[in-house]
Amino acid sequence: MSPPLQGRVALVTGAGKNIGRGIAHALARDGATVLVNGRSDKAAVDTVVGEIVAAGGKAVAAMGDVSDPAVVPRLAAQGEAMGGVDILVSNAGLRRQTAFVDMSFEEWREILSVALDGAFLLGKAFVPQMIAKGQGGAFIALSGISTHVGTPNRCHVSASKAGLEGLMRALAVELAPHRITCNAIAPGAIDTARGASSGPSPASRVNRPIPLKRFGTVEEIAAMVRLLVGPEGTFITGQTIHVNGGEFLT
Numbered sequence: 636m637s638p639p640l641q642g643r644v645a646l647v648t649g650a651g652k653n654i655g656r657g658i659a660h661a662l663a664r665d666g667a668t669v670l671v672n673g674r675s676d677k678a679a680v681d682t683v684v685g686e687i688v689a690a691g692g693k694a695v696a697a698m699g700d701v702s703d704p705a706v707v708p709r710l711a712a713q714g715e716a717m718g719g720v721d722i723l724v725s726n727a728g729l730r731r732q733t734a735f736v737d738m739s740f741e742e743w744r745e746i747l748s749v750a751l752d753g754a755f756l757l758g759k760a761f762v763p764q765m766i767a768k769g770q771g772g773a774f775i776a777l778s779g780i781s782t783h784v785g786t787p788n789r790c791h792v793s794a795s796k797a798g799l800e801g802l803m804r805a806l807a808v809e810l811a812p813h814r815i816t817c818n819a820i821a822p823g824a825i826d827t828a829r830g831a832s833s834g835p836s837p838a839s840r841v842n843r844p845i846p847l848k849r850f851g852t853v854e855e856i857a858a859m860v861r862l863l864v865g866p867e868g869t870f871i872t873g874q875t876i877h878v879n880g881g882e883f884l885t
Contacts, residue, residue, distance in 0.1 A: 638666025639865050644720045646710065646761065648672040648701050648753065649727030651679030653827040654777065657853035658724055659683055661861045663692030667722060670697035670714060674727065701727050701753035711760035719764035722864045725754040726777045728795070732788045743791045750795035754802060762810065771814030773864035776803050777856075778821040778875060780883050796821070800875050807873030816872035818863050823879025826850040846881035 645662045649655040651673040660683075663669045669687060671694050673680040680696045687694035697713050699706040714720040728750040733742060754776050765772030781789050782796040800819045807817040824845060859878055862868050877885055 638664075640722075641666035643667045643722055644670070644714060644717050645722035645724065645864070646670040646672060646697065646714055646720050646757070647724040647726060648757065649674075650683060651676050654822065654825065654853050654856050655724075655726040656683050657857035658726065658860045659694065660687060660690075660692075661854070661857035662722065662724075662864070663687040663694055664690070665861060665865065666692075668693040668695075668717060670695055670710070670717070670720070672697045672699065672701065672710065672727070674698075674700045700749075701725075701757055702748040704756055707756040707760045710757075711764070714761060714764060719768045720761045721765060721768065721770065721772045722775075723757060723761045723765075723773070724775045724777070724860060724864075725750075725757055725799070727753055728777065728792070730789070730792055733791075734788050735790050738791065746791040747795045747798070750792075751798040751802070754799055758802075758806065762806075762815065765815050766813050771869065772816075773868070774803070774806065774810075774815060774817040775860055775863055776800070776817075776819045778819045780821055780823045780877070780879050783821065783877075783883050803875070804873045811872065814869070816863065816869060818868075818872060819875040820856065820859055820863070821875055821877045821879070821883075822851060822856050823877070823882045824850045825856060826852055844882075845879070849880065851878060851880060 645667045647659045650659040650671045659669045659671050671680050671683050684694045776799040778796040782793040803817045803819045
């Protein structure tokens with residue numbers, strides 16, 4: 636049997652490490668050709684590409700800042716040269732810990748520009764490819780639990796993720812005639828390597844016990860992405876899927 640994603644082309648942003656890396660591996664493992672995006676860490680992106688190729692998959696590096704309107708068309712051209720993108724995963728984002736009273740407008744805009752503006756620019760660039768191919772498609776945005784429970788010192792992150800979820804709901808309806816599904820995934824506390832600017836994990840600061848009494852894994856988030864973008868997920872659209880061990884219940 637052919638792999639379920641064979642012949643599909645995917646772009647995964649922020650894929651040099653952590654959840655993005657896991658998603659890239661999961662999609663490649665099931666046959667997709669993956670454009671592995673990173674903003675500046677070319678070594679990390681090349682490592683992920685090398686890992687996928689070594690495992691028998693197909694992947695290429697796609698470097699660029701997704702919040703830059705001048706850069707995203709170049710990424711789109713790279714996807715077009717590969718036959719057009721079918722699967723778009725907007726995972727890139729910045730995490731900062733800054734009190735609201737100390738937050739500058741510049742920092743506010745920087746955080747929103749990557750997660751929210753980036754998803755808008757990516758959609759504008761890649762959705763036309765999905766429509767032109769006429770085979771449907773999938774657009775996934777990575778949200779987070781903090782926008783649902785309220786997390787101090789991260790109002791800009793929470794606002795950007797809330798915007799992402801709204802964008803996916805609106806596009807789910809607008810793009811349904813083209814059989815393009817649009818969903819958000821909101822991870823809870825996931826065992827990842829955090830940058831210094833991210834601060835401590837919110838789960839370590841707020842008394843929100845996780846019923847399953849453990850952190851989630853990158854692989855568990857990647858598996859949900861894989862479900863939504865594959866043949867099993869074609870009747871799921873406009874949803875925010877929570878993967879958090881019961882820490883937040885909808």
